[in-house]
Amino acid sequence: MEEIEIHDAKGSYRDSVATISQEGKRNFINPKKPKGRLYRLRTWFSIFYLIVFFTLPFIKVNNEPLFMLNVLDRKFIIFGMVFWPQDFFIFGIAMLTFVVFVILFTVVFGRIFCGWACPQTIFMEMVFRKIEYWIDGDSAQQKQLKSMGWTGVKVRKRVLKFIIFFAVSFIIANFFLAYLISMDQLLGYLEDPAAHVGTLVSLLIFTSVFFFVYWWFREQACIVVCPYGRLQGVLLDKNSIVVAYDRIRGEPRGKIQGARHKQESGHSADFSSNTAAPDSAGSGLIHQSEPPKLHGDCIDCAACVRVCPTGIDIRNGTQLECVNCTACIDACDAIMIGINKPTGLIRYASENSIANGVGLKLNARIKGYIAVLSLLLSLLAFLLVSRTDLDARLMRTAGMTYTSLPDGRISNLYNLKLANKTHLDIPFTLRLENIDGTIQYVGSASLIVQKEGYSHLQFFVILNRKDVKSWKTMLQIGMYENNKKIKTIKATFIGPENYN
DSSP: OOOEEEEOGGGGOOOSOTTBOTTSSBOOOOOOOOOSHHHHHHHHHHHHHHHHHHHGGGOEETTEESEEEETTTTEEEETTEEEOGGGHHHHHHHHHHHHHHHHHHHHHHTTHHHHHTOHHHHHIIIIIHHHHHHHHOSHHHHHHHHHSOSOHHHHHHHHHHHHHHHHHHHHHHHHHHHHHHOHHHHHHHHHSGGGGHHHHHHHHHHHHHHHHIIIIITTHIIIIIOSHHHHHHHHOOTTOOEEEEOHHHHOSEEEEOSSOOOTTOSSSOOOSOOOEEEOTTSSSEEEOOSSOOOOOSOOOOOHHHHTOTTOOOGGGOOOTTOOOOOHHHHHHHHHHHHTTOOSOSEEEEOHHHHHHOOOOOOOHHHHHHHHHHHHHHHHHHHHHHHOOSEEEEEEEOTTOOOEEOTTSOEEEEEEEEEEEOSSSOEEOEEEEOSSOOEEEEOSSOOOEEOTTOEEEEEEEEEEOGGGOOSSEEEEEEEEEETTEEEEEEEEEEEOOTTOO
């Protein structure tokens, strides 16, 4: 029988941060290159993610970007739909809906977004980290390279990595800028950088920020800067599905010091997964005591720690630094297969499912979030469906009431402000719909609203005295494009106060 060292997790619980050394300095993490089923899935998802990221700025609808967030010009294009400052309330509802969705998603599935879809993780782990593995080698080789003197090999590797990291950061910065100002405008700037020095300086600043994050700052962006990680502390509960270590099955840990354990040997202790059965009173689960459990399935190999990009030990429970990247799951599964144990010692699971063997329950908090999210989605859908392509604001000219004309008719002067949210010019005409009268334009009025532009129009509404029944008369003015009504505008017509 091989020699086995038994110990409990309580004595090994962390009392320091993995990214800070004993001297209080920055401790750089050199994780071992992950391998396994989930890592392959993440790689394929990341490839799809990067293809979308680098092709989306080139896709156009009606000669406009499919997706653009131009903060400077306050112009937002989301999947071909243009949003202007007049639509800010829709944008605000959309952001609120997104926040509630993130909260609900985190309550149920933990921080899975960080490990699978966050741009910081995608670029760090699936782009820059892979480049680093290619140049510097795996974890052990990186540590060896770091500890050696500045030999020719180290200088060449460092210079090569610096150039590639900076070049990739420059490319990423360009595409992020394309999402802000459009790819066409960006390419125009790059053709003549001397004429756009300010844009070039901004681009180099963005590049330097990305380079700094991926060269030096790295996992600190998730641990120190990102506020989403801190939301875990208030959003997660015992039913949230996270990357979790099955302590019931794994503890107490037993490090194998001799020959590899043979699970099928008849004279050895039973190291199989712990089983549970309901007690006689039905109050909970108790573990079978026969045969006695000498140690759990965890052999304390620390494979899960070596592959973690933030340097934590997942066996210490859910932690702020965990981004749910699943690298520890693949590493642990490989070890379990190697020692003939069932996989899943580290897996996606909730605290309740591990402790009590129960599945996900829709508690009151989750139901509340679902209800709020459903209301917000309904409101957002209504606003998008009812949103018009042409905004119109009609007001009577300030400081004026009415004018009595020589022929006995009464006129009011109006100002009409129009905003065209589409990619096409909109010609229009105005017609009185609920009363007989005349619309007379002031000056050489243009009855075309330019695409993505604004128009200002002044006109008189002239009514017969017999149609003005009181001091205020409500008007309905129809806007028509090629005899097709596109909008109805309401206005107040002011007449003589004592007219009978």
